[in-house]
Amino acid sequence: MTTTEISVKMVLDRWYASIASADTLLNSLTDETLQKEIAPGKNRGIYLLGHLIAVHDDMLRLLDMGEKQYPQLFLPFIENADKVSTDLPSIAELRADWTMQYGDLKQKFDALKTDNWFERHTAVAAEDFAKEPHRNKLNIIITRTSHLQYHIGQLRLLK
């Protein structure tokens, strides 16, 4: 393995380990518990679950992997703060979306070769990318893994 291949493996391994950690945690929490706030006056578990799905859905666009699969989650779980939208999907629906989504993302990630990960993501212009080659697809995985871990730390408080 080259150092570049090792780098891609390490970043993807961390993503998958984080997804697995979130998945185990979510499976250990009842629907009733996910309706609770992680701390008094803070976001509820259901909001964080919907938020993660919506943020991961946006990765498809950034990675040039197709259209959003859950565009209806943007307004209630990204644009709006928790408790603003009154018409949220059920936790059962969100759990199904979460499971479907991580399998779908894995399939799409598996289709990329090492060099593809160093191509620019869609939110950076070609001329900027020429000067800032770190604004690539692999960096989307790195930053979204950070984001995921941040919210896992919060969801963990529902245990």
Next chain:
Amino acid sequence: MTTTEISVKMVLDRWYASIASADTLLNSLTDETLQKEIAPGKNRGIYLLGHLIAVHDDMLRLLDMGEKQYPQLFLPFIENADKVSTDLPSIAELRADWTMQYGDLKQKFDALKTDNWFERHTAVAAEDFAKEPHRNKLNIIITRTSHLQYHIGQLRLLK
């Protein structure tokens, strides 16, 4: 820049951005607030601050960068759960350690060249590393960044 150099840059950038994010957050919280629990019955802010310093201190050993600087923090902030040790350092002391530490780590990280990051960390045996070259120093940064983000998500609840 080679794709390997870009990879190292992305991983270190994410580490430094996470440290900066934690630093800004810690500076926005008073000593009194850091004495509070992040959620009822959960860890206090002071525990998470000490825990982060102790975990980052252990990186020196893993990265073969010398002895621990804060060995006295291991027992109260890693070995023991919160509220077990009765004799904790003051928050002022921990804040000073935190600031000293991230500068010290940066200086040590800056001294490493790209190839050095792909050398084995000290917790893996040479024969295992030959088969698992991803168990390198850069991976320590990747996993510790995840750990840091997890706890930033929790500390954020004190705001």
